[in-house]
Amino acid sequence: xxYNSSLDISFDVRGGLFMRQVHHWAALLFVASIAVHMLRxxxxxxxxxxxxxxxxxxxxLLILAMAxxxxxxxxxxxxxxxxxxxxxxxxxxSIPVIGTYISFFLFGGEFPGTAIIGRLYMLxxxxxxxxxLLMIVLHLFMVVVHKxxxxxxxxxxxxxxxxxxxxxxxxxxxxxxxxxxxxxLALMAGFFTINPIWNYGPYDPSPVxxxxxxxxxxxxxxxxxxxxxxxxxxxxxxxxxxGFVFTFNVLLPALVPAGILFTVMFMYPWIxxxxxxxxxxxxxxxxxRNAPTRTAIGMAGFVWYCVMWAAAxxxxxxxxxxxxxxxxxYWLRALFFIGPIIAFxxxxxxxxALQRKDREIALHGRETGRIVRLPHGEFIEVHAPLDEYKxxxxxxxxxxxxxxxxxxxxxxxxxxxxxRALLSKWFFEDRVAPATPAELEAAHGHGHAAVEAPExxxxxxx
Amino acid sequence: MKxxxxxxxxxxxxIALLLMGLLLTGGLYAVATTVNEAKAxxxxxxxxxxxxxxxxxxANCATCHGFGASGTQDGPSLVGVGAAAVDFQVGTGRMxxxxxxxxxxxxxxxxxxxxxxxxxxxxASLGAGPAVPEEELLDEGGxxxxxxxxxxxxxxxxxxxxxxxxxxxxxxFAPALADVSGKHIYEAMVxxxxxxxxxxxxxxxxxxxxxxxxxLKQIETTGSPGGADLGSLGxxxxxxxxxxAGLGVIIAFTIWLTSRTS
Numbered sequence: 140x141x142y143n144s145s146l147d148i149s150f151d152v153r154g155g156l157f158m159r160q161v162h163h164w165a166a167l168l169f170v171a172s173i174a175v176h177m178l179r180x181x182x183x184x185x186x187x188x189x190x191x192x193x194x195x196x197x198x199x200l201l202i203l204a205m206a207x208x209x210x211x212x213x214x215x216x217x218x219x220x221x222x223x224x225x226x227x228x229x230x231x232x233s234i235p236v237i238g239t240y241i242s243f244f245l246f247g248g249e250f251p252g253t254a255i256i257g258r259l260y261m262l263x264x265x266x267x268x269x270x271x272l273l274m275i276v277l278h279l280f281m282v283v284v285h286k287x288x289x290x291x292x293x294x295x296x297x298x299x300x301x302x303x304x305x306x307x308x309x310x311x312x313x314x315x316x317x318x319x320x321x322x323x324l325a326l327m328a329g330f331f332t333i334n335p336i337w338n339y340g341p342y343d344p345s346p347v348x349x350x351x352x353x354x355x356x357x358x359x360x361x362x363x364x365x366x367x368x369x370x371x372x373x374x375x376x377x378x379x380x381x382g383f384v385f386t387f388n389v390l391l392p393a394l395v396p397a398g399i400l401f402t403v404m405f406m407y408p409w410i411x412x413x414x415x416x417x418x419x420x421x422x423x424x425x426x427x428r429n430a431p432t433r434t435a436i437g438m439a440g441f442v443w444y445c446v447m448w449a450a451a452x453x454x455x456x457x458x459x460x461x462x463x464x465x466x467x468x469y470w471l472r473a474l475f476f477i478g479p480i481i482a483f484x485x486x487x488x489x490x491x492a493l494q495r496k497d498r499e500i501a502l503h504g505r506e507t508g509r510i511v512r513l514p515h516g517e518f519i520e521v522h523a524p525l526d527e528y529k530x531x532x533x534x535x536x537x538x539x540x541x542x543x544x545x546x547x548x549x550x551x552x553x554x555x556x557x558x559r560a561l562l563s564k565w566f567f568e569d570r571v572a573p574a575t576p577a578e579l580e581a582a583h584g585h586g587h588a589a590v591e592a593p594e595x596x597x598x599x600x601x
Numbered sequence: 602m603k604x605x606x607x608x609x610x611x612x613x614x615x616i617a618l619l620l621m622g623l624l625l626t627g628g629l630y631a632v633a634t635t636v637n638e639a640k641a642x643x644x645x646x647x648x649x650x651x652x653x654x655x656x657x658x659x660a661n662c663a664t665c666h667g668f669g670a671s672g673t674q675d676g677p678s679l680v681g682v683g684a685a686a687v688d689f690q691v692g693t694g695r696m697x698x699x700x701x702x703x704x705x706x707x708x709x710x711x712x713x714x715x716x717x718x719x720x721x722x723x724x725a726s727l728g729a730g731p732a733v734p735e736e737e738l739l740d741e742g743g744x745x746x747x748x749x750x751x752x753x754x755x756x757x758x759x760x761x762x763x764x765x766x767x768x769x770x771x772x773x774f775a776p777a778l779a780d781v782s783g784k785h786i787y788e789a790m791v792x793x794x795x796x797x798x799x800x801x802x803x804x805x806x807x808x809x810x811x812x813x814x815x816x817l818k819q820i821e822t823t824g825s826p827g828g829a830d831l832g833s834l835g836x837x838x839x840x841x842x843x844x845x846a847g848l849g850v851i852i853a854f855t856i857w858l859t860s861r862t863s
Contacts, residue, residue, distance in 0.1 A: 168847050
């Protein structure tokens with residue numbers, strides 16, 4: 140019935156197919172925009188006090204958006220979405236002992252039953268949107284209370300907000316932006332098909348189509364499932380213990396990576412606050428390079444996510460790049476473990492190198508390419524000093540230092556404090572300090588040659 | 602009847618019964634297995650076709666398949682594969698094979714229609730096998746809805762619900778089915794080339810195969826009612842499109858909107 144109704148909307152109702160496509164493209168764009176926004180917030184440090192709770196609300200919004208998307212994806216009851224529901228059913232059933240009961244409870248009997256579409260419909264049109272609206276209200280309310288963050292710049296500090304007020308200029312721009320987004324979505328829906336349910340046919344538990352994937356935001360869980368091996372050597376991942384079947388080959392990939400990602404994501408503001416002992420309010424953002432370890436952690440998580448995400452399309456990678464499906468899986472399995480490590484190291488090195496470049500430019504100015512011969516025969520290249528605004532950008536940032544373990548009020552260094560100190564060292568031991576006013580003075584006061592020696596002698600962990 | 606009932610205690614009755622039983626099951630089995638075979642060859646090949654085909658075979662195929670198509674280490678025996686197999690493999694350019702690999706790839710056809718027919722005639726003469734299907738099974742006049750259901754149940758797990766193709770293990774793949782002629786689709790079903798299973802006539806009836814061909818040709822000609830189909834590859838293509846094109850354009854607009862005129 141649901142499938143018939145979706146076909147009716149697509150082919151018999153005037154403009155129905157267009158509406159369906161606008162709706163689906165908008166859903167994909169919605170979650171993608173949330174993802175990009177969260178990446179921006181993370182890498183600029185906008186989650187720091189006082190905005191930790193808003194970061195959490197944002198994370199809840201991401202999960203709700205995924206829930207809204209998935210329940211909507213399942214509604215047409217076509218073959219593709221039915222296969223997706225079957226995977227969800229399998230994941231639920233893999234939960235030891237209670238999984239089967241939960242599945243029967245959810246589907247109103249054995250999969251697929253007749254109850255699930257109606258239930259998902261209520262979730263999709265009522266419960267999830269209501270929660271999303273509630274969270275958006277909270278999210279924006281907190282933005283009003285906290286004011287917006289600002290990028291670093293001259294005259295900008297944690298006690299002010301520099302820029303245009305919301306009205307009228309930004310209100311008008313935001314209003315215009317709404318129509319631009321609407322226009323882009325309308326063009327996409329008009330010219331590009333999405334979820335062609337007439338290709339997939341009605342759901343029937345027996346057929347499974349090649350190229351069955353969820354919409355992109357659920358892809359990373361699907362990818363993790365695809366990467367999981369069924370055996371390690373002779374050891375079967377599925378085990379029978381105490382008369383119960385433990386389907387770890389489904390349970391682990393379906394729940395553990397997503398669990399780790401979301402737990403670390405939600406806790407990160409407090410982790411960083413604990414490590415840095417920084418309880419101050421922050422309204423000025425960090426440039427990602429000026430928080431190298433945070434940026435590296437973020438990139439490691441991002442790469443980990445992307446590896447799982449790519450694994451969800453492993454079959455299409457194999458067919459379209461003419462490689463073996465097995466090789467794609469083996470490579471992605473390896474990258475699942477080493478990808479984040481490589482990403483961490485590379486990102487951190489790049490961030491530190493950029494900081495050193497900034498420091499170099501702040502101290503010595505920009506290379507002009509003009510070679511001058513001095514009276515005694517020496518050749519120097521003339522460096523043009525930066526103007527104050529540009530220099531501010533390069534030197535005006537906070538650079539937390541390693542805080543060694545500090546005894547508590549009883550004079551005891553607790554084990555937790557020692558761990559914090561270790562983490563603090565790991566975060567900041569190779570930090571590149573911003574150029575101080577004294578260094579700048581020295582560099583600009585005594586000419587080029589004089590500053591070269593002491594600068595080298597400082598040797599900032601090259 | 603009375604005579605029969607009187608003789609039922611005859612010493613030879615048990616043997617007679619056993620013989621009857623064996624004959625019956627054997628006969629049924631014979632009937633059942635011949636049903637399983639595709640329709641016997643109805644296209645008649647002339648003796649000349651067979652002779653010319655034999656020459657072509659010796660010159661082009663025997664290196665791997667051996668003289669008399671008896672097979673070598675490099676290629677299987679072709680005795681009993683039937684004319685349909687030859688017509689498919691040679692007619693789509695997969696044979697002669699360009700190189701060894703996970704599977705033989707489609708390429709420009711190496712033999713003209715007449716030569717393909719001669720080769721088919723030669724291989725068909727070596728042993729009974731599925732014949733090239735008759736025209737009426739390929740007329741695309743079947744029931745497309747029925748064909749779609751058969752396709753989703755039997756074919757979509759490898760070829761994708763929209764026949765866009767899909768990956769198999771170790772570099773093998775199920776090809777996309779757009780632009781494949783009805784004859785070749787039919788032959789592939791009855792002969793099971795490469796990694797494809799054989800769909801015999803008892804598995805999918807000739808009418809069912811006709812329905813499938815009708816369905817495939819219909820989705821090919823109908824096109825995509827909702828705009829560009831993005832390869833009919835499903836959510837991966839859609840996700841890629843929304844990230845690259847959709848979000849790309851939106852981000853470009855945000856940069857333009859927030860840039861200050863100075």
